[in-house]
Amino acid sequence: MIISVASGKGGTGKTTISTNMALALGSGVEFLDCDVEEPNAHLFLKPVIERTELVTTPIPLVDLEKCTYCRKCSAICRFNAITVVSHKVLIFPELCHSCGGCMVVCPEGAITETGRELGEINFGARNGIRFINGRLRVGESMSPPLIKRVRSEADPEKVTIIDAPPGTSCPVIAAMNGADFVLMVTEPTPFGLHDLKLAVETVKLLGIPSGLVVNRSDIGDQEVFAYAEREQLPVLLTIPFERRIAEAYSQGRSIVEEFPEWKERFCELFHKIETIIQKRSTTV
Numbered sequence: 516m517i518i519s520v521a522s523g524k525g526g527t528g529k530t531t532i533s534t535n536m537a538l539a540l541g542s543g544v545e546f547l548d549c550d551v552e553e554p555n556a557h558l559f560l561k562p563v564i565e566r567t568e569l570v571t572t573p574i575p576l577v578d579l580e581k582c583t584y585c586r587k588c589s590a591i592c593r594f595n596a597i598t599v600v601s602h603k604v605l606i607f608p609e610l611c612h613s614c615g616g617c618m619v620v621c622p623e624g625a626i627t628e629t630g631r632e633l634g635e636i637n638f639g640a641r642n643g644i645r646f647i648n649g650r651l652r653v654g655e656s657m658s659p660p661l662i663k664r665v666r667s668e669a670d671p672e673k674v675t676i677i678d679a680p681p682g683t684s685c686p687v688i689a690a691m692n693g694a695d696f697v698l699m700v701t702e703p704t705p706f707g708l709h710d711l712k713l714a715v716e717t718v719k720l721l722g723i724p725s726g727l728v729v730n731r732s733d734i735g736d737q738e739v740f741a742y743a744e745r746e747q748l749p750v751l752l753t754i755p756f757e758r759r760i761a762e763a764y765s766q767g768r769s770i771v772e773e774f775p776e777w778k779e780r781f782c783e784l785f786h787k788i789e790t791i792i793q794k795r796s797t798t799v
């Protein structure tokens with residue numbers, strides 16, 4: 516079972532929810548931090564990192580001895596990542612989407628592949644929770660391939676909790692696609708509502724069942740709740756603003772470990788999600 520925890524904007528408490536649910540469920544759970552531009556789940560889960568793997572993506576390498584400058588490679592590349600100027604073939608690695616099209620069309624077999632570093636994946640564990648995170652190389656903009664690589668580590672036999680990147684663009688879709696459930700996290704403010712609406716539309720397009728956690732539920736107004744009702748988006752957990760929770764968060768301490776009464780609430784959150792997934796599987 517894959518649960519992707521997402522939010523339309525950063526700073527809503529997405530990582531707080533995903534890490535606390537993982538800690539509440541405990542041993543046997545798998546946690547994938549797909550927020551590869553700014554992974555911070557490790558600050559709360561505190562895993563022991565056992566190994567690190569470099570992740571690269573293939574980009575073309577041209578053998579000018581074989582090249583006849585026919586331009587077929589640049590003609591097929593819709594990303595303008597390869598171009599032929601006079602007797603030079605220029606490659607722009609940052610634009611390359613690694614589709615391999617140029618290699619396929621080259622009539623001289625002049626193009627082979629080399630690797631461009633995207634980032635790294637760290638593998639670890641804590642108290643039986645398997646932990647994997649991706650970390651994008653500084654200056655790298657192509658995060659979906661790294662996210663997909665982290666996603667490929669999901670064990671279908673386990674409960675997998677994914678911390679998705681914030682927003683609604685390609686990286687988020689890479690982290691949500693194929694999940695059994697998307698748990699959206701928001702706060703009851705106009706900004707929170709605006710970004711929640713975008714996230715809900717994205718999840719609808721993917722056809723994944725979803726639910727909502729409202730963080731700092733007693734600030735702002737009731738518009739988020741009214742919207743959730745209109746959209747038939749179940750509010751599965753509300754977390755009021757509490758100074759002690761904010762303090763624990765700012766010091767990298769988890770809610771469920773600091774305040775045991777919250778462990779049960781996060782377990783209940785998981786069981787509500789499980790019930791929704793089961794109901795859907797019997798009706799589809």
Ligand code: SF4
Nearest residue numbers: 582583585586588621
């Ligand atoms: S398709 Fe091959 S031969 Fe033609 S310009 Fe590109 S690299 Fe050279």
Ligand code: SF4
Nearest residue numbers: 592611612614615617
């Ligand atoms: S691999 Fe695809 S994106 Fe990259 S240069 Fe070749 S055609 Fe363009």
